[in-house]
Amino acid sequence: MATIKDISKAANVSIATVSKVLNGDYSKVSLETKKRILKIAKELNYRPNRLARGLASKSTGIIGLIVPDITNPYYAELAQGVENKADKLGYTIMLCNTGEDTHKENSYIDVLIEYNADGVIITGNEKASDIDNIQNLHNFNIPFVLIDRMIPNVEYNVMVDNIRGAYIATEYIIKNGHRKIAFIGGEAMAPHPMNRLQGFLQAMKDYGVEIDQNLIRIGTYHVESGYKHALELLESDSDFTAIVCGNDLIAYGAIKAIKQQGLKVPEDISVIGYDDIFISSLLEPPLTTIKQPTYDLGAYATEILIKLIKNESVEEKVKLFVPQLVVRKSVISLS
């Protein structure tokens, strides 16, 4: 591992000069020495040591990305948006997969602080307790932006309007003549599903559709949870003709349960999802769902995070993306 010291010796100059050249600050170096240094650096297969650089310069080029479940295609796509943009702008991602475990999330935040991460992007699940630790980022002067996760007093958020998305979804179901409508969402603690639940409730109210509390289920954002709750609903004596789901995975589970009971989607029961994961169009029936600009959420968040890192001004502290209805074939019209 050649260092600038090695280069300086070989080139008969001081390390200061080497450092300048290697950092592209040619202004005050003669062309000749510049060339010589560059040549020697190449010969020695020199690589800057980012640890040393980070120590000295207070800037590491590391961006922490906290996701609850990289296995969920939604977060995978979001991560790709983050990674692409970060890479383009010269930053590297530290992946922190929390498995929706608050404790793990907290310890990851500690780790990011210890690595002197330049900034952090946080998505996903939230328990009340998080706030303390996120506050820590603030204490250590590490800028961060939240994706789709409102927390009191947090400055920078990029969100999609979940209330609106769920509203649109529910509205679509209602306009197709459904009146007995179930809702299967994600964790009750998170604002995320609550927003979606809110949107659902709002639409129901606005259209004067009766809300049956027995038809509202809150589980997790996984296929299994959707499956389980749908099954319970089907096996209970409540009747309904449609299910609004908190995300696509839940919808997959619900569809699986429905089929397993010998019923058909959408003939017997309509299902609408949320996220528009890439496989949703391939399901049978193709899933009607709410599309989020997932990749863009990640890319945009990264963009403003890097602005914050560079102390550039960010106009919109809260950026709200708009979800869209994607009509496919999992909802049938009753009218």
Added chain:
Amino acid sequence: MATIKDISKAANVSIATVSKVLNGDYSKVSLETKKRILKIAKELNYRPNRLARGLASKSTGIIGLIVPDITNPYYAELAQGVENKADKLGYTIMLCNTGEDTHKENSYIDVLIEYNADGVIITGNEKASDIDNIQNLHNFNIPFVLIDRMIPNVEYNVMVDNIRGAYIATEYIIKNGHRKIAFIGGEAMAPHPMNRLQGFLQAMKDYGVEIDQNLIRIGTYHVESGYKHALELLESDSDFTAIVCGNDLIAYGAIKAIKQQGLKVPEDISVIGYDDIFISSLLEPPLTTIKQPTYDLGAYATEILIKLIKNESVEEKVKLFVPQLVVRKSVISLS
């Protein structure tokens, strides 16, 4: 940001003592000073600086993970296996998503070298040119292990037997009475699909089934590629009753194309995939495929990588996992 220096002052001891205590080396420190130091550290909200620590100790706790496409559920699951195990053993992941771009992969390897990563896990696509850069890891004394990607002269590999997997898949198709069998695989350069292609060819030979070169297509590992090639096959005048696919995503694309042509799976054309991504069981029809122990691949690779990092001995340099046939409903029996 409190440092050990701050602590040493506050506790009236030297930084050496503080360092010892903070690193759990209590052997040569009085219980009393130990307690005092720990207490003060907590009061000052002390966090070790991993950059400084890495610089001084030559060990960063960073593991680089190179994947071609985190959006592919196969790699997402693999990444989860890596992340879980790494986290458990006290390491942090740097995520390097190459987008199957050799150039990007190379530059990520440089980055990992520059961060003094303790080790690297490499999966996915391969072009001949990679070898040079991977060699660089070796030059810089950074241990690495490859997952499912044989490269000449590379020591540590964890693989699944792709030839065998494809063989089993093809054999299953043949035993179900198919004789006109197509193959749609991934990039020609990679050993990965080549192995799978080899397995396919081998099975065809062993069972005396005629191989029609026109029915063999090599694209990429994406849904779109499967779709495109299946469509071409369907629109050509060649006839066939089954398609062996290089992975599940290709199979999804193929199924989409088949349906779009007004044909049915498996009644008109049987399809078999590879990977057993978690949604494959939810497709219509549920996809018959080859299951890999994906999560375990990642976890195991991480385990041996960390052994290498710690200079512990690793017995099996090449670990071969065995793929399994998962029979669902996308293949029909013609006999």
Added chain:
DNA sequence: TTGTAGGCGTTATCAG
């Protein structure tokens, strides 16, 4: 049991 001091590889400030 505790302290001193040198070094890890860079950056950055000042002189020359």
Added chain:
DNA sequence: CTGATAACGCCTACAA
């Protein structure tokens, strides 16, 4: 244009 030199925060002999 170029060079000393002091940080950055921590580790680790080696002394005391």
